[in-house]
Amino acid sequence: MDMKLEVVVLPVSDVDRAKEFYVALGWRLDADFVNGDDFRVVQLTPPGSPCSIIFGTGINTATPGSVEGLYLIVTDIEGARAELVSHGVEVSEVFHDVGGVFHHAGTTGRVPGPDPQRRSYASFASFSDPDANGWILQEITTRLPGR
Numbered sequence: 001m002d003m004k005l006e007v008v009v010l011p012v013s014d015v016d017r018a019k020e021f022y023v024a025l026g027w028r029l030d031a032d033f034v035n036g037d038d039f040r041v042v043q044l045t046p047p048g049s050p051c052s053i054i055f056g057t058g059i060n061t062a063t064p065g066s067v068e069g070l071y072l073i074v075t076d077i078e079g080a081r082a083e084l085v086s087h088g089v090e091v092s093e094v095f096h097d098v099g100g101v102f103h104h105a106g107t108t109g110r111v112p113g114p115d116p117q118r119r120s121y122a123s124f125a126s127f128s129d130p131d132a133n134g135w136i137l138q139e140i141t142t143r144l145p146g147r
Contacts, residue, residue, distance in 0.1 A: 012133070041054055081125045091127040092125050102121070114139070
């Protein structure tokens with residue numbers, strides 16, 4: 001049986017501010033449903049992604065900004081970073097991890113610049129939305145077998 005991840009729910013403190021942030025990134029606005037003062041659902045999808053994000057009012061009890069490790073996969077880490085910066089987003093410099101392919105939590109072990117061998121899966125940049133939900137850009141140019 002196939003199981004597909006299609007939606008990630010983000011906790012935000014200000015729905016309109018979050019919507020404005022993600023729309024400004026060029027993400028497609030799929031839905032903005034309101035049902036009274038205590039229920040609203042906003043869904044957006046990053047360009048080229050089969051997975052969307054949802055946030056709103058009355059759909060989540062998590063603390064705003066508590067989500068970390070949301071990955072956006074790109075084929076050109078420097079180009080993706082530059083595009084986000086052009087949209088006014090504060091993005092870390094491109095980095096790779098001191099220990100290899102995957103990076104440590106937080107900023108521990110970050111080495112400036114892309115992976116020296118430009119291996120797939122090994123170059124990153126990070127940014128946060130207005131609530132501090134944490135996003136990671138990861139450069140993948142060649143997928144591992146079976147992916």
